[in-house]
Structures are given as C-alpha cells and as structure tokens.
Amino acid sequence: AHLDRIHAVDSDVHAFLHVAADGARAAARAVDARRAAGETLGALAGVPIAIKDVLCTIDMPSTAGSKILQGWVPPYDATVVLKLRDADLIPLGKTNMDEFAMGSSTEHSAYGPTHNPWDLDRIPGGSGGGSAAAVAAFEAPLALGSDTGGSIRQPAAVTGSVGMKPTYGGVSRYGAIALASSLDQVGPVSRTVLDAALLHDVIGGHDPRDSTSLKDAWPSFAAAARAGQQNLSLKGLKIGVVKELGGDGFQAGVTQRFQEALELLTSAGAEVVEVSTPSFEYAIAAYYLILPAEASSNLAKFDSVRFGLRVNPTGGGTVEDVMAATREAGFGPEVKRRIILGTYALSAGYYDAYYGSAQKVRTLIQRDFARVFSDVDVLVSPSAPTTAFKLGEKLDDPLSMYLNDLTTIPANLAGVPGISLPVGLAPEDGLPVGIQFMAPAREDARLYSVGATLE
Ligand code: GLN
Numbered sequence: 198a199h200l201d202r203i204h205a206v207d208s209d210v211h212a213f214l215h216v217a218a219d220g221a222r223a224a225a226r227a228v229d230a231r232r233a234a235g236e237t238l239g240a241l242a243g244v245p246i247a248i249k250d251v252l253c254t255i256d257m258p259s260t261a262g263s264k265i266l267q268g269w270v271p272p273y274d275a276t277v278v279l280k281l282r283d284a285d286l287i288p289l290g291k292t293n294m295d296e297f298a299m300g301s302s303t304e305h306s307a308y309g310p311t312h313n314p315w316d317l318d319r320i321p322g323g324s325g326g327g328s329a330a331a332v333a334a335f336e337a338p339l340a341l342g343s344d345t346g347g348s349i350r351q352p353a354a355v356t357g358s359v360g361m362k363p364t365y366g367g368v369s370r371y372g373a374i375a376l377a378s379s380l381d382q383v384g385p386v387s388r389t390v391l392d393a394a395l396l397h398d399v400i401g402g403h404d405p406r407d408s409t410s411l412k413d414a415w416p417s418f419a420a421a422a423r424a425g426q427q428n429l430s431l432k433g434l435k436i437g438v439v440k441e442l443g444g445d446g447f448q449a450g451v452t453q454r455f456q457e458a459l460e461l462l463t464s465a466g467a468e469v470v471e472v473s474t475p476s477f478e479y480a481i482a483a484y485y486l487i488l489p490a491e492a493s494s495n496l497a498k499f500d501s502v503r504f505g506l507r508v509n510p511t512g513g514g515t516v517e518d519v520m521a522a523t524r525e526a527g528f529g530p531e532v533k534r535r536i537i538l539g540t541y542a543l544s545a546g547y548y549d550a551y552y553g554s555a556q557k558v559r560t561l562i563q564r565d566f567a568r569v570f571s572d573v574d575v576l577v578s579p580s581a582p583t584t585a586f587k588l589g590e591k592l593d594d595p596l597s598m599y600l601n602d603l604t605t606i607p608a609n610l611a612g613v614p615g616i617s618l619p620v621g622l623a624p625e626d627g628l629p630v631g632i633q634f635m636a637p638a639r640e641d642a643r644l645y646s647v648g649a650t651l652e
Contacts, residue, residue: 199245199289203336211311212321212331214250215257216290221245224287239285240399246281247337249328250291251298252383253372254278261374262294262306262324265527266505275372276407277341277383277400284399289337292327296529297496298348298376300324301601304592305531312588313356315628319585322352328386329356339396340386345376346484347581347605349384350617354580354631357619359648360386361393362605364638365612366411368397369404377491378409380484380609390618390648391426394418397641413639421642425649432466434647435573441477442578442604450623454630455579458620458651462577465650472573474565477607479558484606485599486542486555493539499527534595559610566611570637575647578604580617580631608635616644618652 200218207213228243248254251261253271260266274282281288295305303311303326311326313319314334321330328340329352342349344362353360361384368383375381385396397418404410438459443452463469501507501523508522528536542551569576581604591598608615617631632651636643 199337202334203289206314206334207336209312209317210314210330210334210336211309212292212327212334212336213247213290214260214262214293214308214327217257217288220256221287221289228285228287239283241395242285243287244339245287245289245337247289247292247328247331247340248278248281249325249340249342250294251343251374252278252341253374254288254291257288257291259291259374260308261298262296262308263527263529263532264307264506265499265523269505271372273372276369276404278372280400286339286399292325292331292340294327295324296532297374297492298324298343298345299492299531299535301347301351301598302586302588302591303327304588305529307529310588313585315356315585318587319628320355320588322355322581322585324348325352325386329353329358329360332356332358332386332388338388339392341383341400342386343373343376343381343383344605344609345380346488346609347602349386350605350615350631350633351581351602353386353617354619354633355585355629357629358386358388359390359393359616359618360384361397361616361641361644362608362614363397363401363641364411364614366409367413367415367614367641368401369407369410371404371406375495377488378495379491380488382609390616390645390652391419391422393616394422394645411639416642418642418645421645422649425646429650430466431462431647431650434467434575436462436467436469437472437569437573437576438469439477439576439578440471440473441475446582447579448583448623448625450625451579451581451583451630454620454623455632458632459577461651470573472569472576474562474569474607476558476561476565480562480606480610481599481603483555483558483562484602484610485538486551487559487610489535489539490542490552491539493536493543496532496536499524531595562607563611566607566613566637574636575643576635578633580604580633584623584626584628584630604633611638613638614641614644616648618648
C-alpha cells in the first residue's frame with residue numbers, strides 16, 4: 198500500500214531519492230513467511246520506514262543529497278539501519294535532504310527540492326524535508342531523520358508531523374554521514390508521539406562503534422508515551438516558556454496556536470511559568486561558526502580518491518588539481534559557503550576570535566539550560582517562527598534561512614532532547630504549527646509522556 202502511495206504522489210512531492218520497491222517487497226514477504234512459521238518477530242515487524250539519505254545503507258545509494266556521492270553504495274549499514282532490520286521494519290527507500298544536511302528547506306538538495314504535501318508550492322522544512330514529507334503524505338508511517346540544528350524538528354513542525362531529537366549520544370551516529378559531529382543526532386519522524394517513541398526504542402542505546410554513544414540503560418519510551426496517553430493530568434509538572442524563543446518576529450498564527458497549547462497544558466494541571474535564557478540570543482551566531490568549522494573538517498574526506506565523484510581536469514593535472522576540480526563540480530553553493538566560513542573561522546589568525554568565542558557562547562547556553570532546568574521540568578517554545586514558507590522565498594538570502602533555526606539550535610548546542618508535535622493550523626494560511634518541548638539531557642522519556650498527554 199505504501200509503495201502504491203509513493204507511486205501515486207511522489208512525482209509531485211519528491212520525498213524520495215531512491216525507492217527500493219523490490220527490496221521492500223522481498224523484506225515484507227520474508228517477514229510474512231516467518232510469521233506464518235510461528236517465529237518470534239522483531240518489535241515493529243512489517244512496518245515500512247523511510248530513511249534519510251544521510252544514513253549509510255548497504256543495499257541502497259547514500260548520497261546525503263550531494264552530487265559528490267551520486268550513486269555511492271556504502272559497504273556497510275549505519276547502526277540505526279541495522280537495528281531497523283533487526284526489528285523487522287521494512288525500508289522503503291531513501292529520502293531527500295539538503296546537501297550534507299545544510300539547510301532548512303530541502304532546496305539545497307542537488308537533486309531538486311521536496312514539496313510540502315500541505316501546499317506543493319511550499320517548503321517541507323529541512324534538512325530532512327524528504328522524511329517529514331514522506332510521513333505527512335502517507336508515503337511512509339515512520340521515517341528516520343538527523344538533527345544538527347533542527348533538521349528533524351523543523352520539518353516535522355511545518356508538515357504537521359512529530360519529530361524527536363534525542364539526547365546527544367542517545368542514538369548511534371555510526372554510519373550517519375557527519376555534518377557537525379558534536380551536534381548531530383539521529384531520531385524518529387512519525388505521525389504520533391507513540392509512534393516516535395516506538396521507533397526510538399528500536400534505534401536507541403549504546404553503540405561501541407560510536408565513541409560519543411552514552412552507556413545509559415534507557416527506559417522504554419513507548420511505555421512513557423502510553424503513560425502520557427493514559428494519565429491526562431499534568432499535576433506536579435512545571436513548564437518553562439522560553440521568553441527568548443517567541444514574541445516579536447513570530448508569525449501571529451504560530452503564536453496563537455502556541456498560546457492555546459499553553460492553556461491546554463495549564464488546564465491539564467501543569468504549572469506554566471516564563472523563564473529567560475539570555476544567551477540564546479547568540480545561539481545562531483555561535484552555531485553558524487561551530488557548524489561550518491566542524492563541517493569543513495568532516496567534508497575534507499571527499500577528496501576524489503576515497504568516495505564517489507572524480508573529475509579529471511582536461512589536459513591532466515596534479516592530485517591537487519583533480520581534488521579541486523572534483524570538489525568544484527561535486528559540492529553545491531551552500532556547502533562551499535560553509536566550507537569557506539569554517540576554514541576561515543579555524544584559521545590560525547582568527548581561531549580565538551571566532552571558533553573560540555563561539556565555544557564560549559556554547560558554554561553560556563549550556564549554563565542557561567542548567568539554570569532553568571533547576572527550576573522547571575520541561576521547556577516549551579514554538580518549533581519554528583513561521584509556518585512553511587514558499588519555495589524560493591529565502592533561497593537567495595542565506596541569513597534569513599539561518600534565522601529560521603532560532604528555536605531549534607539551542608537544544609543541539611547543549612545536547613538536550615527536543616520534540617516537536619503538531620498543535621493545529623495557523624488561521625491565516627491553514628498550514629501546520631508545531632510546539633517544541635525540551636528536557637534535560639537523558640530525560641527523553643519525559644518528552645514522550647508530556648507530548649502524548651498534549652496530543
Ligand atoms: N537548518 C540548520 C542548518 O542549516 C539545521 C541543519 C540540520 O539540523 N542538519 O544547519
């Protein structure tokens with residue numbers, strides 16, 4: 198049914214870069230046969246899933262939305278992909294994304310943009326617009342995304358889906374093509390909070406192949422979501438509304454739906470107070486130094502020798518000439534912009550002024566989180582300042598694209614978990630609005646239970 202749906206709508210939505218129709222049918226038949234034989238099946242046996250193209254898959258191309266990796270099939274599966282297969286989920290294919298996950302609209306994909314199923318003239322968010330659009334267009338019930346500065350939560354918000362960025366280290370990054378290693382986290386996209394929790398239970402947990410993977414024993418996130426569904430009282434829960442992540446510059450309909458959600462939380466018994474995190478004002482500035490710095494280093498491996506594309510300059514040339522020609526042809530404009538920003542920020546004369554200052558701001562943001570979390574259980578904000586904007590609207594203005602990430606970036610800088618879930622449509626444009634909850638590191642379960650209560 199999902200393959201039929203993809204066939205029917207994906208020429209308009211363009212959520213997928215690769216559809217593994219034969220592989221999905223074979224995997225589904227294998228699950229059916231084992232079920233018929235009375236075998237014990239995995240937790241989510243037979244459930245189809247779409248996979249963001251940033252994740253390595255041994256049987257499907259993995260391009261991260263870039264020409265430099267066109268057609269590249271990795272020699273191994275990402276740990277999260279292996280876990281999907283072990284739990285008997287059915288991979289449907291790979292979803293579109295901004296090149297190397299740089300962007301908030303999926304327009305930076307080298308393979309053309311994804312369209313928002315709610316309005317095909319609008320962006321589906323980014324960088325994981327393909328995963329969110331696939332879920333919103335009923336092409337897949339579940340998807341995997343990656344979130345470095347909001348790429349799971351913001352696409353979820355603007356497509357009316359649920360998206361969760363786990364605690365940094367809670368889900369393995371092994372086999373996730375790195376953007377900024379100190380910020381990247383893999384996580385679920387779904388239509389309900391419980392679905393996200395069920396998928397998180399499958400993909401989460403320690404991985405010895407990821408040196409930043411936490412060794413914690415995690416509780417069942419599905420159990421937390423079910424508890425939230427059953428116990429509709431939020432008595433005893435203290436919720437902090439982040440002053441800096443709202444107000445001026447936020448679309449009126451976003452603010453209106455957000456306020457209504459706060460009233461619902463209050464009527465469910467939660468205590469809702471305003472909190473202030475002054476250093477969040479500098480989060481975007483710090484992020485857009487730290488991210489390009491790490492990205493410029495991570496992308497150095499695309500050297501025309503080890504992976505993917507190789508362009509030989511006409512008339513021959515040195516190894517360096519081949520690398521330069523390959524990177525010139527293989528990387529898109531946004532990737533080049535960030536490599537230049539990153540190498541500049543890391544260069545000897547400017548290291549302290551830029552990268553060093555940004556790291557200090559990161560510490561201040563972590564301290565702001567620690568201070569407010571000593572008083573409240575969860576923080577809340579709109580997931581994004583606006584609903585889905587029009588395709589092309591911000592493409593020529595990188596700064597206005599970056600400003601869209603205001604609400605989501607702080608959680609990445611501090612490594613704390615964040616979830617976005619839908620809270621209705623903005624009256625002025627009829628497009629989905631998302632609310633974001635954040636919790637202290639390791640308290641992912643709290644987000645599932647609060648989220649499920651509100652849902
Ligand atoms: N929009 C942000 C950026 O462009 C977030 C990207 C992400 O989370 N991968 O960097």
